[in-house]
Amino acid sequence: MPFMITSAEMEHLKKLARLELSGEETEQIQLEMNKILSYFEKLQELDTEGVEEMQRPIDLVNVFRDDVVGDMFPHETAMGLSVEQEEGFFKVPRVVE
Structure with a gap:
């Protein structure tokens, strides 16, 4: 039986993401x-016997640059974008007990 997201799980996801969606949008x-x-589920049906695992589909090389301090985003502007704040810091829902 395929894994499907239930309505209760969808409501939980909306709460975690702080999304306000109409019933139609949620559905x-x-x-x-x-x-x-x-x-x-379809991918699980593929026969991958003998297929070597890949780290990445393309070869990538890290590109390093000097760590140079530049113009910073003003603190007041960042705080103005936050949903909740406390004592000058972003306040977010607890995710770890």
Whole structure:
């Protein structure tokens, strides 16, 4: 049986992401997410016997640069964009007990 996102899980995801969606928008996103998950189910059906694992699909090389201090985003501007703040810091929901 394929893994599908339930309505309760969708509500939980909306809360975590602080999304305010209408019922219709929620249903549409839930359908789209379940469609994506069904693609993963299809991938599970592939025969990968003898196929060597890849780290990445393309060769990448790290490009290093000097760590130079530049213009900074003003603190007041950043705080103005936050949903919640406390004593000059961003306040976010607790994710680890």
